[in-house]
Amino acid sequence: MNTILKTTIAAATLIALGAGLGYGLSTWRGTRTDHPAPTAGASAPAEGRKVLYWYDPMMPQHKFDKPGKSPFMDMQLVPRYADETPAGGVAVDPRLSQTLGWRAATVEKQRVGEGVDSVATVQLNERDVVTVQARSAGFVQQVGRMAPGDVVAAGALIAELLVPEWTAAQQEFLAVRATGDAALTAAARQRLVLLGVPAATIQEVEQSGRPQALMAVHAPIGGVVQELGVRAGMTVAQGMTLVRINGLATVWLEAALPEAQAAVARQGQPVEVRFSAFPGETRQGRVTAVLPQANADTRTLKVRIELPNPQGRLRAGMFAQVRLGGREQEVLVVPSDAVIRTGQRSLVYVVTAPGRYQPVEVRVGREFGNRTEVLQGLQAGQEVVVSGQFLIDSEASMRGVAPLAAAATHEGKGRVIEVSDKEITLDHDPIASMKWPAMQMPFKLASPALARRVKAGDAVQFGFTQSGDDYVIQRIERTGAAK
Structure with missing residues (x-):
């Protein structure tokens, strides 16, 4: 049961x-x-x-x-x-974006200068060097109180020399002058000049009527004694270097610039200089030379700057902070974190709608702090992903989404049919890059200012880009008068 x-x-x-x-x-x-x-x-x-x-x-x-x-x-x-993702883009649930903390930033225009900061070293001005040599053989009777490295003033005594050849020529000059023959006297005086007797010594012989046995050699400029080749009691030969003096009225600064910024430096360009030894002081110099050879190890280029040194306070070997100024210009910038560099190209992800992202290939330029210049591929006002774009990039790679290449510029020639602030109609010649025959068609204008450059009937040369289904004039120049 x-x-x-x-x-x-x-x-x-x-x-x-x-x-x-x-x-x-x-x-x-x-x-x-x-x-x-x-x-x-x-x-x-x-x-x-x-x-x-x-x-x-x-x-x-x-x-x-x-x-x-x-x-x-x-x-x-x-x-x-078609409703899963925009054509060529990636769609992500906006709630997921908020959960992961994804951030977006606006593409902006920023005014920047071409200024470059660098470190420089003070060096002596090699163009301000004087070498004093013996013009005739003689004997050193006395040497001025100086040594290599000393700073001397202009006119300082270097040495007193006894030059027998000069003494004999002076006696001959006085004897000829006593005869009263003007021609012979002029010839004897010219012989003193050719022997290298200073003009001041000749004038003193003429006034005193006595030969000058000793010749005093003085420093022609003030500066630092780089080389001293005479000592008391020694014999000097003709052409021997007595002293070499480097002037201190100006000094050189040698700055090393990265080769990527070498184009900023131009000869004659003004430079601002600051020294840690003189806080609060800013000095003005100028670029005198951009040396033609780069350092192969550091990939830097040397820039030579000339700086006044009126009080002689600047010493060789001192360090300085220099800033090479440049003209300000308006550039397009994005946060540096928004740029994905693959090694072969640079990408950013543009926000096309809430939760929808489009990869765009861009050409980048200089970096200004935490911002990067965009030369091609974006427009002001667009929004780009700053954080989390690597997750979007992974999703795009899985889906095989290809980035949009930066818009290429096409060139053409034609004649203006009609023009307004936003649009222009052109009768253009064939355009090979687009495989277009000659025809008449309208173009959008990137800026209303372009419309003011031409009028109906003008022959023009223009450059345009393609933006979706529109063709946008980026540049237009008048090449002929209106008919």
């Missing part, structure tokens, strides 16, 4: 479960009529949704125009719908 009762209860339970399962299955089918299950042969597209292409989830960069089996994997191709 117990066995019969157990069997009856088990059968009733199975019947109840089957009925419940059947009701649930029918209910689920009724609520899923908008998304039918895919067939066994292929992934069927949902009704009412536009299919952009078919792809293999394991190889998303390859796209197919119809369903079927993947040529790479043993699996069916999957449809990519």
Whole structure:
């Protein structure tokens, strides 16, 4: 009896479960009529949704125009719908963006100067050097109180020399002058000049009537004694260097600039200089030379700056901070964190709509602190992803989304038919880069200022870019008068 009762209860339970399962299955089918299950042969597209292409989830960069089996994997191709992501972009749930803390920044225009800061070393001005040599053989009777490294003033005594040849020539000059023959006297005087006797010594001989046995040699300029070649009692030969003096009225600063910034330095350019030894003081100099050879190890270029040194306070070997100024200009900048550098190109992700991002290839220039200059690829006012773009980039790579290349500029020639602040109609010649024949067509203007440069009938040369379905004039120049 117990066995019969157990069997009856088990059968009733199975019947109840089957009925419940059947009701649930029918209910689920009724609520899923908008998304039918895919067939066994292929992934069927949902009704009412536009299919952009078919792809293999394991190889998303390859796209197919119809369903079927993947040529790479043993699996069916999957449809990519138009409402899943913008064409060529990536879609992410905005709630996920907030959860992960993704940030966006606006592409802005910023006025920057071409100024470059660098460290420089003070050196003596090699153009301000004087070398004093013996013009005739003689003997050193006395040497001035100086040594190499001393700073001397202009006119300081260097040495007193006894030059026998000069003494004999002076006696001959006095003897000839006593004869009263003007021609012979002039010839004897000229001989003194040719022997190298200073003009002051000749004048003193004429006034005193006595030969000057000793000749005093004085420093022609003030500066530091770089070389002293005479000592008391020694014999000097003709052409021997007595002293070499380096002037201190001006000094050189040699600054090393990275080769990427070498174009900023120009000859004659003003420079601001600061020394830690003189806090609060700013000195003005100028670039006298940009040396033609770069340092192969440090990849730097030397720039020579000339700086006045009126009080002689600047010493060779001192360090200085220099700033090479330049003209200010307006450039387009983005946060440096927004740029993804792959080694072959640079990318940013532009926010096209909430939760939708478009990879754009850009050409970058200089860096200003935490901002990077954008030379091509973006426009002011666009929003770019600053943090979290690597996750978006990974999603784009999985989906095979290719970045938009920076807009290329096309050149053309033509004649103005009609022009307004926003649009211009041109009758242009064939444009080879676009494979266009000669025709008449309208163009958008990147700026209303372009419209003021030309008028109807003018012959023009122009450059334009393609932005979606529009063609935008970026540059236009008048080449001929209106007809």
